[in-house]
Amino acid sequence: MTQFSLFDDNEHLIFPEGLLTYYPHFLEEAEGIALLNELIDTVPWKQSTLTIQDKVVLTPRLTAWYGDAGRSYRLSDKDFTPNPWTERLLSLKERVEALTHLHFNCVLLNYYRDGNDSVAWHSDHERELGQHPNIASLSVGQARTFEFRNKKDHKRKYALTLGNGSLLIMKGDLQQFWDHRIPKSTRNLRPRINLTFRIIH
Numbered sequence: 001m002t003q004f005s006l007f008d009d010n011e012h013l014i015f016p017e018g019l020l021t022y023y024p025h026f027l028e029e030a031e032g033i034a035l036l037n038e039l040i041d042t043v044p045w046k047q048s049t050l051t052i053q054d055k056v057v058l059t060p061r062l063t064a065w066y067g068d069a070g071r072s073y074r075l076s077d078k079d080f081t082p083n084p085w086t087e088r089l090l091s092l093k094e095r096v097e098a099l100t101h102l103h104f105n106c107v108l109l110n111y112y113r114d115g116n117d118s119v120a121w122h123s124d125h126e127r128e129l130g131q132h133p134n135i136a137s138l139s140v141g142q143a144r145t146f147e148f149r150n151k152k153d154h155k156r157k158y159a160l161t162l163g164n165g166s167l168l169i170m171k172g173d174l175q176q177f178w179d180h181r182i183p184k185s186t187r188n189l190r191p192r193i194n195l196t197f198r199i200i201h
């Protein structure tokens with residue numbers, strides 16, 4: 001398996017090195033699509049709400065958490081109990097760990113049903129994730145654009161396409177200095193599921 005830094009050539013002069021590692025073919029094409037279909041059918045998907053300027057709105061995607069049994073997690077000052085690991089998700093976690101030599105105790109699944117689904121600008125920089133969280137992000141299904149923007153200088157912006165079966169490792173200072181998002185698209189997009197393996201302390 002080849003491993004390469006995303007922002008080679010000119011771009012790596014601007015984008016700090018060591019913040020991202022991208023494996024375009026962590027899963028083969030067919031395995032990615034099989035995983036997509038299995039997860040669409042078997043995961044207890046939920047659509048949560050968020051409050052924007054005193055208005056309660058539905059999150060524009062479906063989500064599910066899985067994690068180590070027997071403990072609940074605290075994230076963004078909310079307590080939640082994850083679903084227990086399934087064999088499939090545990091074996092994916094172990095493959096990611098074997099490749100990256102990192103360790104994870106939970107996974108957040110995001111299901112983007114079509115181009116209307118999205119995640120807004122944010123960083124995963126919660127106290128519970130630690131100062132320099134390593135997050136492993138596995139994507140299956142429809143390729144979607146993933147954008148980064150420097151928190152202080154919004155003109156410093158990068159985009160990359162996260163394809164079916166790809167694995168993106170986000171590490172170091174990335175969450176501290178950069179926001180990321182999956183923008184909506186007016187194109188007619190097929191479903192995509194993203195799995196972010198994390199450690200919650």
Ligand SMILES: O=C(O)CCC(=O)C(=O)O
Nearest residue numbers: 108110119124182194196
């Ligand atoms: O779907 C993606 O690739 C990103 C998801 C994400 O940023 C998150 O769950 O925090």
Ligand SMILES: [Fe+2]
Nearest residue numbers: 122123124180
């Ligand atoms: Fe994120």
